Amino acid sequence: MGSVVESREWYLASYSPEGVPNSDNLKLRSLSLSLDSHSIPEGHVSLEIVLISVDPYLRTRLTGTLDGLYIAQYEVNEVITAFAVGKVIGSRESKYSEGDVVLVPSAPLAEYCIIPSSTIARKIHAATGISLPHYLSALGVPGFAAWVGIVVLGDPKPGSNVFISAASGAVGTIAGQLAKIRGCRVIGSTGSDQKADYDLGRLFFFGSLGLRPSWHFGVNQLGPIPIHLAYRIPLGQYPTSPSVWVGSVRT
Missing domain, CATH: 3.40.50.720 (NAD(P)-binding Rossmann-like Domain)
Incomplete structure (x- = not known):
C-alpha cells in the first residue's frame, strides 16, 4: 500500500428529525490521507478500518435536537463516528506498532483514518474462540x-x-x-x-x-x-397492561 490513499468517509449533510435518514442526510466524500509514520502527528496512529458497529444510538445523533440525550449531536459536515476495529498502518505512539489490531470507541466511518492514540480503547490480541466481530457484538x-x-x-x-x-x-x-x-x-x-x-x-x-x-x-x-x-428494548410501541408488560424490573 502506498503512503497516500484516497479514503471515503460518511458525513452528516443535513439533520433528519424523524423517519429513516436518506441520501440527503448522509453522504460519502473522499479525501487524501498520508498514512506512513513520518506523515502523521506525534501521538497519533493511522488505521485501516476493518469493522464498524452500526448501533441504534447513532440514529439519535442525527436529529439536530438533544432531547435529553447524554451524547452530543453530530455537527453538519462532521464525519459520522462509531465503535470500530482497526488495523494500525503507521504509528507515532510507542504503545502501538504497525499491524496491531485495536478497538476504537469513536472511529470515523471511513476506509482509513488518522486518530490520536488516546482515543484507542485497547489492543485486540488473538484469543481462541473469539473473532473480531465479537468485539463489536457480544463483547461490545x-x-x-x-x-x-x-x-x-x-x-x-x-x-x-x-x-x-x-x-x-x-x-x-x-x-x-x-x-x-x-x-x-x-x-x-x-x-x-x-x-x-x-x-x-x-x-x-x-x-x-x-x-x-x-x-x-x-x-x-x-x-x-x-x-x-x-x-424492554425500546424499538416501538408496546401495550401498558401489567399482565403483559412490567418494564425492566423484577416483579
Whole structure:
C-alpha cells in the first residue's frame, strides 16, 4: 500500500428529525490521507478500518435536537463516528506498532483514518474462540447493554420466566442467552414469524412471539405465563397492561 490513499468517509449533510435518514442526510466524500509514520502527528496512529458497529444510538445523533440525550449531536459536515476495529498502518505512539489490531470507541466511518492514540480503547490480541466481530457484538455495546440489564439490574433467579422484546436483535439475542445461562425460561417478541422461528430454532428460547398481526394475537398463542423479569428494548410501541408488560424490573 502506498503512503497516500484516497479514503471515503460518511458525513452528516443535513439533520433528519424523524423517519429513516436518506441520501440527503448522509453522504460519502473522499479525501487524501498520508498514512506512513513520518506523515502523521506525534501521538497519533493511522488505521485501516476493518469493522464498524452500526448501533441504534447513532440514529439519535442525527436529529439536530438533544432531547435529553447524554451524547452530543453530530455537527453538519462532521464525519459520522462509531465503535470500530482497526488495523494500525503507521504509528507515532510507542504503545502501538504497525499491524496491531485495536478497538476504537469513536472511529470515523471511513476506509482509513488518522486518530490520536488516546482515543484507542485497547489492543485486540488473538484469543481462541473469539473473532473480531465479537468485539463489536457480544463483547461490545450490545453485549454490555444485555449484561447490565439481565445480570446487574434484573438478576433473575433459576426457573424465572424472562421476557425480552426485540429478541432477535443484537442486544436481545445476547440478553436471552445470558438469561438461559442463569437457568431461566426465555420468551421473546420479534417483528415477524421468521424472526420468532430463529429464536426458537437457533437460540432455543422457550417461546417467541412474532408480533404480526398483533401483540395480543402473539400473547394468546402462548397462553397465560407469569413474567418475573421483562427486558424492554425500546424499538416501538408496546401495550401498558401489567399482565403483559412490567418494564425492566423484577416483579
